[in-house]
Amino acid sequence: MRITKQTIYLIMALLAIILVYLLVDKGFGHHGSQIEYVPTTSDLDGLVIAVKTTLKFHESRIRDIIDTWFQLAPNNARFFFFTYN
Structure with a gap:
């Protein structure tokens, strides 16, 4: 069979549809849902927020x-930006 x-x-389209269905079923994509867990300060000790951007943005x-x-x-939080001299 060729x-x-x-x-x-x-087949790729069907797999994509199945993937989207599974993600939505697990709660992904529901932007209006309420946050069930708010992290405490101690939960955030290992978190580093780094933003690398250009001066334009x-x-x-x-x-x-x-x-x-x-x-x-x-x-x-740490902020980094690059510009040309």
Whole structure:
């Protein structure tokens, strides 16, 4: 039996659909769900937040981090950006 490109594409599409179904079934993709667990400070001791960006995107990316992860672990954040002289 000869397998054509169309058959391969069909199999890949079906596998992708199954993967999406499994991820949604496990709770991934539900952005509106409530957080069940809020980490404590001791849970975050090993966490390092590093943001590497360019000067062009520095402000918008840093703002996103400060509004989210930085609130949980302000002592664990490091910001790096690169610019050309």
